[in-house]
Amino acid sequence: MPMLRVSAVALAIAVCCFAVLPPALIERNDDNLSFDEASKIEILSFAKTILSEPFLTREYLAPKLDLKADQINLESVNKIRFRTLENLLINYKAAIGDQNGELPRSTPEAQLKRLTQNFAINNAKEKFYRAYFYEQLRLAALFPKISSEIDRFNDNEILGTEFNDRVFYLTYDDGPSDQNGSTDRLIKALNDRNINAIFFALGSAAQKRENDLADLYKDQCLASHGWTHISHAKSVKEALRSIEQSANLLNARAHNSYIAAFRPPYGRRLDNSDPFFRDKIKIVLWNIDSQDWQKTISVKAAADRVLTLMLVWRKGIVLFHDIYDKAEIALPLIYDRAKRWNISFANCRSII
Ligand SMILES: [Zn+2]
Incomplete structure (x- = not known):
């Protein structure tokens, strides 16, 4: 691997962005899965991790997001949680080739609960998705007071x-x-x-x-x-x-x-x-x-x-x-x- 070279510009902007929580990381091994096959596993892993979280309150989130309870915009947090589950369900349907199928009347949360019921998640993925979920919720908790890429x-x-x-x-x-x-x-x-x-x-x-x-x-x-x-x-x-x-x-x-x-x-x-x-x-x-x-x-x-x-x-x-x-x-x-x-x-x- 070539050595990393750091340009003068990079030195001038030593820190590009803000991050407080440890970033979500995961090591991927080479596999022969298709995009849809691999995608299905990731979607179910993320959904199962979100659904394993207890009911989100300011007091529960504060230490996890490294914020004070009164800094947390709970409405924004719930919006992002709901939107994430909604997108995961849409993406799951795309992964299994069911984009035009009729949507059942139950909520995305209820449908994902059923889909992940017998899904065995591996530890590395659970760790990744929990860290990623908190990364996202931290941005959501601060929005719109501190704007970011979390919402439009x-x-x-x-x-x-x-x-x-x-x-x-x-x-x-x-x-x-x-x-x-x-x-x-x-x-x-x-x-x-x-x-x-x-x-x-x-x-x-x-x-x-x-x-x-x-x-x-x-x-x-x-x-x-x-x-x-x-x-x-x-x-x-x-x-x-x-x-x-x-x-x-x-x-x-x-x-x-x-x-x-x-x-x-x-x-x-x-x-x-x-x-x-x-x-x-x-x-x-x-x-x-x-x-x-x-x-x-x-x-x-x-x-x-x-x-x-x-x-x-x-x-x-x-x-x-x-x-x-x-x-x-x-x-x-x-x-x-x-x-x-x-x-x-x-x-x-x-x-x-
Ligand atoms: Zn930049």
Whole structure:
């Protein structure tokens, strides 16, 4: 395995994201299961884990989510729990090829209870899904006070869970790296495989590069991650300035690759219906987070997490960061496995 190289940009943004709970990780072994076969096992494992949790109260959740009880938005938690079970049931039906079958009248929870009754879950999966469930519930507990990728404010926002079955996009944040850095190597790896991704670049980092962005992103999509890596939830005026300034620079330097999309750093943005967002730019979040920015997570661990979440969600937006070399090294692990599953990544332009 090549040694990890850390670019100057990566050092400047030592910590990309917030994480308080230990991330959910699982080691995947090679198997010959089809996408649907493997997906069915993951869906039932996640559902069984959720259903084994007791009734969720603030007092029960507080120590598990590392929050104070009065910080927890229980309504949001219950909404996300319900939506997760609903999506798991829809995905289960897709996995067994029963998408058009009539839905029984019982709730998703009741149906999943019946489906998982005799399902034997393995310990590693249970551990993974419990940690993942708490990761999600923590985001839900803080929403909307602290906005994140856990939920949408309006229809101008894309999470990835809205897509059709088996539709996946690759996305990479926080670049570009310095010249001939990790971004350049990743794009070469993508081009070599004839696939494309959306790069959410920082205006300030793009400005530092020589005038080579049109060339660099030629067969890829380029969109805004703001001017600098800060929360865009503080003021509408500041957020608009940051988005416009970065979008203008990216559009001017790589016009043919530019798409009108914005990904807020940390997923933090305002709940606003400013016409700018409605008319000019789409907010693109994510639902399959590699957690590759965490130092303790190896390339294999990040790739295994992504593959597992691809099986659970069966659609969506995969998030990596192109300022680290992990993204490039993980690409063949994900691409080769997806190919064996007959999954190809969607063309980046089709996302908006
Ligand atoms: Zn970022």
